[in-house]
Amino acid sequence: MKRSSKKYLIDTHVFLWSVANSELLSKKVTAILSEKTNEIYISKISFWEICLKISKGKLILEKGWEKKLENERKINRFTWLEIEPKHCLGIVSMQWHHKDPFDRMLLSQAKCEKLKLISSDDKFNLYNLNVCW
Secondary structure, eight states: OOOOOOEEEEOHHHHHHHHTTOTTSOHHHHHHHHOTTSEEEEEHHHHHHHHHHHHHTSOOOOTTHHHHHHHHHHHTTEEEEOOOHHHHHHHHTOOTTOOOHHHHHHHHHHHHHTOEEEOOOGGGGGSSSOEEO
């Protein structure tokens, strides 16, 4: 019997930790990311966040990081999730439990697209959304 596909949106740190094969990922998340029937999405907002953190010196990656991250995204079967106007509009009525604009977009995208959000960020639990960790 074939397992049904589940759809997830990963937070930026989950993507970076998965690329680094970090032990910071929970066992549950590692199992979700390893399950080939799951559909895993990464938001384009995460790429923007990575670029911003590099420019501020808050994230240091090796030369050629863009190609490495893109290769890892493909190897891990993570699909880019574009930022759509409906995702932006979802932020308008969102409560302000979370102030980070990148995380607010991830919340809106997960809600709009009916995706489970994978993140270690406890603040996401304050929203009416299915969060995995």
